[in-house]
Amino acid sequence: MRELAARSARPVAFPSAAEAAVTDEQTRTNVRLAQDTIRARRVAVAAELDDWEALRDAGAALRDRSLSRLRDLLPLLEDRVTRSGGVVHWARDAEEANEIVVRVARAAGAREVLKVKSLTTDEIGLNAALERAGLRPLETDLAELVCQLADERPSHLLVPAIHKNRTEIRDLFRERLGLEELTDEPRELAEAARAHLRAAFLRAKVAISGANAAVAETGTVCVVESEGNGRMCTTLADTLITVMGIEKVVAEWRDLEVLLQLLPRSATGERMNPYTSLWTGVREGDGPRAFHLVLLDAGRTRALADPVARPVLRCIRCSACINACPVYRQTGGHAYHTVYAGPIGAILEPQLAGPRGQPGSLPFASSLCGACADVCPVRIDIPGLLVHERGRVVRSERQGLEGASLRLLGRVFASRERYERAQRLARRLQRPAVREGRVRWFVGPLAGWGSSRELPAVPPQTFREWWADRDRA
Amino acid sequence: MTAREEILRRINVALAGATAQPVPRAYRVAGELDRDGRVALFRRRVEDYGGVVLESAAPGETIAAVLAERGARRIGVSPDLDEALLPVGVEVVADDRLTPRQLDALDGALTTCAAACAETGTIALDGGPGQGRRALTLVPDLHVCVVRRDDVVETVPELLARLEASARAGRPIVLVSGPSATSDIELTRVEGVHGPRRLVVVLVDRPPA
Incomplete structure (x- = not known):
């Protein structure tokens, strides 16, 4: 079984993991290509908007304001979703969230559950929990499907299979999907994934997604994606379960006008991603008949309680910092041994996982050059927070x-x-x-x-x- | 203590003394282009992401030609689609709760949209007249979308303002920017994965009334 729940796996210190990673020439070549390509696109589309810096200011401020109003916004979101026929669940930790999802999926009579790419469900180790419960999770994002078939961990937030080249993916599909004639043309490989998953979409009973944001005042949940697998899951399944960290809520509908400009341009370097799905509860005659929203804490309130570290919760998971990081460039994502890699992972993981989490080496996996802070669309002071986390590690090691x-x-x-x-x-x-x-x-x-x-x-x-x-x- | 109470309690403790600051909104909300400028920009941006844009004075004929060219013989429409838009010479199937398999057997779907955004080349669907439910524009491999020139706004804030009433009414909304795509394999962009592989936008002047 894949070690999706990195935290439950045996922690490995960054320096020793990095030592192995830097000798993997294939991965390093792919990571360099990914960084250079995405970074160039991001720079081009950010430069198109002459109000980009004003958008970043608004993005940072509206995320901060939402965090400071969580006490009111979460019950408001709950109320709006419930009134529209959805069911809201609260989960203190990963285990509780997994139990809820398994219970709902079972009650819906599913054997197979479709999954939209979701870092939050990776974080809580949901796939492993589903498998233990006798349910079969099926990743529908192309790169996640590649990782699932290869039994490997994703290595990048945005392009999880960036460590694999086209020939490796072709061989994997040939072996696992029984497609002997397949070539290594990306078009043909994408076509193979389409054919493989189409039947599953059409018979979907239960689907699970994450959420990029949720608007409290309207009860709207938002998922952005490219391939259409997200729309398939959020539209065709009878029962939809969305697992969302409590920090993702925003106050107002118009907050989306900021996030939907910052996120695609910072993430894939597109002006807009191909598909954005926005829904509230259930809608008679359109989409799932049951909708469950799981609000997950799992360490978020711990970060919230640390006024210095709190801005880490602004993060919208765009991965721009990862694509800018000179350390990530050399090691790739696997060396971090965490779900969230790169600069953001080094400050987010210690907060979410708490004292029992990964070894304290991650905040040191940085030269503090500041390239990450320069690109962060919500202006998280990542170098400052790295120093803050280093301080905590040092203080906790005073016993040694x-x-x-x-x-x-x-x-x-x-x-x-x-x-x-x-x-x-x-x-x-x-x-x-x-x-x-x-x-x-x-x-x-x-x-x-x-x-x-x-x-x-x-x-x-x-x-x-x-x-x-x-x-x- | 329930999980809900426990989490809200933790938030209360964590945020003791925190105050909410106002959000500076110095970014651009209203666009500056006139209608022709907006339509021209919209067209360029849709084409940039692999969509096809056609301008038409006689939508019924244009749509028929589009479908014929792409070999689409059976197309799905929302039961409330304006009859003036219905193409001749193809089989039109009204989506009256078709199953996913029945939708999959269609060659394409023909809809209107709620609004469109020039800057990002986006069309917005909110289930309004002629747009159908979400599955209709998702499962068939070709999506032909009729966009009124008057419905093209310039900026993302303008687009979302147009959709606010639908969101408040709890209607599901989909924003579509080009055909489905992936860059997951060596970052090579491939257009057409699970969603429609082809998107054709037909620009018209007059309504669907």
């Missing part, structure tokens, strides 16, 4: 050897007597390690640090010792 050594040093430096005794001790201990007045050989925990560094040795006589000797003479 490093913390103990620093506390000891503090005591030594606090008293002249202790300091001078330490000097005399160091002079004796350093002897085997000193060459030409420098300490060049380190052992124990310092070995790694010292492999490319040296320190001036403690001198045979300090100034104070010389002064004392002079008096005696």
Whole structure:
């Protein structure tokens, strides 16, 4: 079974994962291509709008305002959706959300459930939960389908199969879909996916989607996509289940006029994505007969409670920061071992997962160059938040050897007597390690640090010792 | 404590002392182009994403030609589509709760739209007269959409303002910008995946009344 729930998998520190990733030439070539292509498109379509910076200001402000009004907006959204015939569920954590989805899907009599690409359902490990319950999740986004068939984790928020080239996808389809004659033409591969999924769409009983936003005052849920698989799922299924993080709600209908300009241009570099679906509850004679909206916390309120980190919840998942990141460029997404990779992942994951989450190495997987903040459509200060997260990691590691050594040093430096005794001790201990007045050989925990560094040795006589000797003479 | 109470309690605690700031809306809301300018821009932008745009004084004939050219013999329409738009020489099937399989057996769908946006080359469907339900413009492989020149606005805010009443009334809305597409394989854009592979926009002056 695929390790979709990255958090439940064994955490791997970024430096060791990156070391393996940078030797994978194929992935690095593909990632470079993805970054260069999408970045160039994004720059071109953002430059088309002379009010782009004003849109970013509005985007940041309206996301902030929505977050600060969550207490009112969520019940309002619930009320609007319920009045339109939808059912709203609340889930404190991933487990609770998965239970709700499984229960609803079972009650709808489904064996197979169709899925629209959704990072939130990846985050909670929904596919694995469905499989455990004997239900078969079927990913309908082309790249997600590729990942599902290959039993691999997505490597990019926006183009999850970017680590695979056309020949690899052709071989995968030949093997898993039994299409012997298939060539590696992208058109033919997309056609194969269309044929493979069409029957499933037409018989769909239950479909599951995420949400890009929801408007509280109208009860409208919004899904943006390109292929039409999102429309198929949100329109043709008898029962539609949408899993949405509570931070995705916005206050007003006209907030969409900002987000629907910022998101496609920042994400795929299109003026508008091919399809945007907007719906409220259920509509007699048009679309699903039952609609369930699952409002998910799973760490969002933890981020909300940290006033410095709170702006991370503005994120609209466009992945512009990932496409700008020089570190991601070298390692690709798999090295992060998280659902949300790249700069945004490094600040979002520690917040969502909390203290039991991934190793504290992610906030350090950045040169703090700031390219991510320059492109963020909702102006999240990603470098600032990386430093904030680093601070939390360092504070939490004060219990370890490093913390103990620093506390000891503090005591030594606090008293002249202790300091001078330490000097005399160091002079004796350093002897085997000193060459030409420098300490060049380190052992124990310092070995790694010292492999490319040296320190001036403690001198045979300090100034104070010389002064004392002079008096005696 | 229910999950709802617990989450709302956590939010209350987390936001103690937080205040809501106003949203600066200094971005462009109203466009500047005249009608011809809007229509010309709309046309370029739809074509940019692989849609076909035709201008027509006699929509019935133009639509018939479009369908004939693409080999579409059976097309689905909303039962309330204006008769002036019905093409001759093709079988017209009214979508009276057709099943997905029946929709799949159609060669195309012919609809009107609620509004269109020039800047992004977008057409908006809100289930109004002549537009049918969402599945009609989704399952068949060809979508022919009649757009009145007067319904073309310039900016995204203008488009969404046009749709606000429908959203408040709880009507489902779909925004369509070109045919379905994917760039998932080596970022090569392929037009036509699950949604209609071909989108034809027919620009008309006069209504469907």
